[in-house]
Structures are given as C-alpha cells and as structure tokens.
Amino acid sequence: MERIENDYVFHRDLKKEYPIITHGVGSYLIDENGKKYLDACSGAVAANLGHGIPFIGEAMADQAKKAAFVHTMRFETKALHQLAETIGKMAPDQLNKVYFTTGGSEANESAMKLARQYHRDAGRSQKHIVIGRWQSYHGNTIGSLSAGGDVKRRHAYTPNLLNYAHVYSPYCHRCPYDRQHDDCLSNQNWTCVTDIERTILELGPENVSAFIAEPIVGSQQGAVPPPPGYFEKVRELCDRYEIVLIIDEVMTGFGRTGTNFATEQIRITPDIITFGKGVSAGYAPLAGMIVHDRLIEGLIQNSDGKFIHGYTYSGHPVAVAAGLAALDVYKRERVLDNVIKQGDYLFNRLLELKQKHTYIADVRGRGLLIGIELVRDRELDLLFDPAEKAADRLNGIAMELGAVFYPGAGSIDGTKGEHLIISPPLNAIKKEIDEIVRILDESLTIFKSLERKGERYEITK
Template sequence: MGEDTNVFYRDPFAEYPMVAKGEGIYLTDTKGKRYMDACGGAVVSSIGHSNPEVVEALKAQLDSCEFAHTSQFTNRPQEELARLLAEIAPGGLNHAYFVSGGSEAVESAIKMARSYWVQMGRPEKWMVIGREQSYHGNTLGALAAGGNPWRRAVYEPMLYQRPRVAPCYCYRCPFNKQPESCGLECAEDLERAIKEVGPEKISAFIAEPVVGATAGAVPPPDGYFRKIREICDRYDVLFIADEVMTGVGRTGKWFAMRHWGVVPDMLTTAKGLAAGYVPIGAVMVHDRIVDTFNNRRNVFQHGHTYMGHPLAAAAGVAVINYIKKHDLVEKSARMGDELMARLREHLGDHPHVGDIRGKGMLLGVEFVADRETREPFEPEWGFKRLVGEAAFKLGLIIYPMSGTIDGRRGDHVLLAPPFIITKAQIGRLVELLHRAIDQACDQLRASGKLKT
C-alpha cells in the first residue's frame, strides 16, 4: 500500500481502494468505481449497506447512552436483543451472552462449557473436539478447536492436541461413500474420537451447521446432526453449534440448526447479528446450563469490556426487526434457490467447476482441474486468487479461498450476497462470476499450466 500509511494491513502487499460509500448491495470507492458486494464482505452484510432504519436506530441510541459497563448496568437494547434472539433461536436457547464478534463468541462458549462441567463436579472434562477443515475463529481457544492446517500452522505449538473428526463433505467423502450408500460414517467418527481420548475428558463438540470459509458452504447429509446429538448425549458431551456465519437468516432459517430440528447446548452467532453496522456477537445458552450456574449461585468467570454494548445491541435489534418486517428470512431461502439455479444453469457444465452447493444465501463453488477425476488445481497456481482478482476488476466482490480439501489443495469461492438482492442482480452476479472464472482459466492456459 506504500509507505504513507500507519495502518498495519492484514495483507501489506495488497492494493486496497478507498471505500467512499455503501448503498444496498453495492460499495463505491473514492474513484467512483462501483462494486457488487456478492459476499457481504465476509458473510456479514445481510440487509445491505446504509439501511436508513438501522442508521436511525443507531443515531437514537447515541442520543440516549453510548456506553455503560455491564458489571455496573444493564441497558434496554441488550435486554431487547436477548428477548428477540430467544424468540428465534431453537427451543431452550433462551439466554444470550453478548460479546464483540465471532471469535469472542466461540471462545466464550468453550470456556462456558468448561465452567459448566466444573460446576457439575466433573473438572476432568476440558477438551473441545472439532472437525478436520473446520474454522471457529482466530483467538487461541477457537483456533485450537478448529481443524484447518493452514490457519493453525504458525501457532501449532500454542494449541492443544486433540483427536481429529472427519468432515461431512459429500463431494469428497472421506469414507468413499455415495449418497445412496451413506451410513453417516462422518457423524459416527465423533464416537470414535470420544472413545480415543476418553469421554471423561471431553467437554464439548463444536461444528458449523454449514461449513463456511474453509470448505466452501458444505451442508451436512440428512440425519447428520441428529446422530451428532445422540452421540453427545450418550457420552455427556455438550454440543456447540457455530452459527457465526450461518445465523440470523443466512441459510433460509433464522438459525441453520432449525433445518434439522436439532437443539444444541450452545449456539454462537455474530456476523449477521448486526449486519456489519456495529461489531457484535453472542452465545445463545440453553436453560439447563444457565440453571446450573444459578442453582449453585456461581458466576461464570469470564467477560469482555464491550459485552452488551448499547450501540451494538441497538444495531442488532434494528437489524432483526428489519428482517422480520420485510420477511427477509423467507426471501433468503427463495433468492438462495434462485441463485443456486442460475449458478447450475451457467456453471454446471463448466469444465473447471466441480461442485455447486450450500443452503439459502450461503453458496459455494468448488473448482477443479479435471471434472471427471475431481483433481484440484495445483496450489502454487493460485487459482482462487486469479478468480478473485478478475472478479474485483469486473466490479464483483466474492470470497475466494484455497485449501478446500485439506488446508492446502483445492480452490473455491463463497457467495453470500445481502438478502435484498433482486433477480436481475443475481443474473448480473452470475454473469460476472462466469467471466471471472473464464479469465482465470485463460491466464493459466496462457502460462502453459492448463492444457484444456
């Protein structure tokens, strides 16, 4: 970015245009170029940019109170947001523990699980098991629970070791099963992992209902989470559903776990909770866990300075009310089906598109060098980068990632536009994405790396 900045950028070698304005599903830079935000930043902007109703709610809260520490006060927006979340969360998840983002939410849930078992007189239960190719946040506890090798690599000496649980990844089933022969071996692998360590040591199991960044909108096979719930109950293991990415309407339900009628013990949410207007996250906690603390008159020894922040909570209230008022959860499901149909129509036969998948408005496109063998592109070719850069030049913002298969091999893009997108805009999105993919393929052909 040059030497005239004091910002420590997340990628100091990238060139970032200066954003000037957001409106609806578009962002505009200071040079006047407009970009379609087809991924909501990082699956955040669910109701679009510069929504006047949310902006007015934030202004009103600033006129009232900007901050009061939750060790001393509660506040109306926090109380209201907790009530709204209890109404839309799966049954029994009636208490909200507010934080400032997704990593904090997962970290809080992990510590809450540990503290719960201590209250229950079982202090030996401390370990949290996650899945291969999972991602739950960048704080050390959340990173330790995740299973993405690339994200863990630098910090591996600081992370506790645990057994690995297979992902549910039907396109590349780790058990070489086809849908018609699936016996939910991926779910049963959790039982294997629990027995390997000893159930007396396992505090919780954590999973994303639809795997987001690391694998590209991978949904589970039918019955997967029912089996997970059964295994957790059998071995006294808490189940944490990581809905940081999938929560608050993103998959066509208020929370993705509602697709399968399974109630976790805790549920984390963040990105879409205030739709990017103010940072906020939450852990939705089941009544029986809260009752355990209350009945023993114990305090959950944990906390963050900005938890329950009045401005952030006011944004969350305004966003949920706006989604309800305009039936945007239903629209997320409907427009997600539209986007999926358009992607399959235009890219379903593309020689370098292997799989198109997802739920609601969280969809993924996985790329391959060979459709028949499902062989991925060589990691060194940087195919996801080529697609992302081509799309950005065309005025389309997508969420490209590599390491889809094992943290190193494989490329995909996530698509997660705001729920307010129109059919015409979906058509334009797919057109630009198709062009970006073709341009990336042309670059590989021109370099002699790709022969077809």
C-alpha cells in the same frame, strides 16, 4: 520503503493495495474513484442487508447520544433486554439466555469456557477437551483456532494451540473416509460418526467437555451442508457421553440459509448456539451465544449464578442498538422469503454455469450461502495446485469486472481444494443475482483464456 513510511495501516497483507471505499448503497460498495463493486459475499457474509441503511445508522446514533457505554458488571440498558428477548424467541425452545460478545471468535471462546465451567462446577472436573472438525473455522483467537480445523491458519501457531481433538466433517462429494454416501445411508454405518465416538473413547469421555461444529461449513469448505441425519447422530453421542454440543451459527445465523438459524434444518436442539455477523448485519461488532436452560440451571445451582468470564464491550449499547434495528429490518422486509426465492434462483443459475465451465465441480449450499468447488478440469477430476491460488485469482478478475466474492482454499484436505462462496445480501434482488452470475461467467471465461496463454492474473488489489 517510501510506501511503508507513508502508510500507517497494518494491512491484512502488507504487500497489497486495497481500494478505499467511501460509501455503500444497497448491494454495492463504491470506492474513491467511483468504481462500483457488487458485494456478492456481503463482505465476509456479514453485511447481510447491504450498505447505507439510514434506519440502522440512526438507531445507533440515537443510542450513542443517550448512553454510548455502560459496563455490564454494574448496569444494563433497555436495548440489551429487548435484543436478548428477540434473539431468544427466534432460537429453539429451550435456548433462552443470550450472552453478548463483540465477535464470533469471542462467542466461541465464551461457549467453550461455559461448557468447561458447567462441567467443573457439577463435579465433572476432568472434562476440558473440545472436539472440533478439520476444515472448519471457529475464529482466530487461540481457543477458537484450537477448536477449528483450518490447517493454514493453525500452522503458524501450532506450538501455542490447545490440545483439542479433531474429526473430519462430512464432505460426501469427496468423502475423507473414502465412503460412498448412498452406501452410508443404506447400511447406516457412518464412518464420520463412528470416528467421533472412537475419538471420545480414546480421549476418555470423562475428559471431553464439548463438541463444536458449523451446521453448514462456511469459509473453510465453501458452504457444505451435512448429510441428512448426521447431526441427530452427533446429538445422540453428546447425550450419551455428557458432552456440550455447540453449534456455531456465526455465519449461518439470522436467515442466511433460509431459516432464522440453520439449526432448524439439522433438526436438533444444541446446548449452545453461537452467533455473530448477521445479527447486526455488519453495522456494528456484535456476536454472542444462546444458552440452553439446562446449562443456566447448572450455573445457578452449582456456580452461584456466576459465569467466570466477561468482556468490557459485552452488550455494548450502540452495537446492541444496531442489532435491534437490523433484526427489525429483516422482519419488516420479510427477508427470509427473499432468501428462499433468490437462493433457489441463484442455485439454479449456478448449475447452468456449471454446464458451461468445467472449472466448476460442485454447486452446494442453502439459501443465500452457496459455494462452488473449483477444479482445473471437472471431467478429468484434475485439481488445482494450491500454489496457483486459483480461487483468489478468479476473485481478482471478478473485482476488476465489478463484483466481489469470498474465495477459499483447502476445502478437501486443508491444502487442496479451491472454492468460492457466493453470499449476497439477503435482500438482494433478481437483477443483482443476474449480474453476479454474469460477472462470474465472464471471470471464468477470462480466467480460461489467461490459462491457455499461460498468463496469470496478478493480484495487486
């Protein structure tokens, strides 16, 4: 009781105590006791340039001193135009208009609403259903949660969720349709794709507004890339049935996977790309969407140029200044080159670790978005019981040792399947990658000895 009375923070977990961070330096966070944590997951795959960069802080302070807030219903800033131009030029050719929000959930809400308005105003007024994918995450607002497929996050709110449809996202390593990847490739009969078409036909194409997917599934599956050719087939289906294709790059955008957008790797042009996290490298709440010319022309012709939507903090000048400064750093420091170099190195080091620890069943990902699947025993293909919270506990041990990873669960079927995402800042150096691997190695060894003794590492921090 005393703790509740003296603590005014509504914590993520009210039963847990969290270290208080006083500052960050590069890839490290330092708490009030001076303990250092190597940020091996960039917070939530957001602090993509590490911590404490004065250039970004100063750019934000300069903007705050000049004009901290203008309402985009009546005014704009130069910084807004500059950032939109920079992002528009990074995106695929026909995606040119950039709309800003404060977070990824809002970005996906905006994209799904835009798809709906675009259809409605063009006379396709029945189109309203979004098809999402199981084991995918698009945010925590009611709309984005409805589109996402995170069983645990959805469960508490099932009665409130919108009537959206879901198909499985490909997880060839453990195909939810019990298919073999080579078999799919050789006879070009992909159940994960035919299931999308079946779902569209069942709902009635006249009712389906949008399809939303992460190009590489992040927090819910642990950095799982699609099989080559999957998104080309999805694009064909969306074209055939006039469905807006939204690619959620909130986690993958701005170099995380080795290209500006992961969309470049899946070789399609989406109708909308949503982004967040890395755009400001975590220095300010900033996100948004980049929209295809076709939708913009539709809005101009059929909607009098107006998207019936908007947030108070859309295009917030200080957040936009953070975005501009962050993108400048990415470019100046040639971060993309580093992602490819360190990403390859980290991937290979994790493959070595897999040889040593039978807890690791799979290493996957692109660039510096890498996931490992954790099982009780790889040789016996024995999974952890979800109640054991294996990934969480492993991360707890790692934090004791001074590194923080991004644990997740439910990657296989919504409940079973444990994974850890390893996603250090995009400018991490080799020495830091080595330290990440060393701490992960030690954590797995400690995890094993505790398991043998039948003891559990209790997570209090």
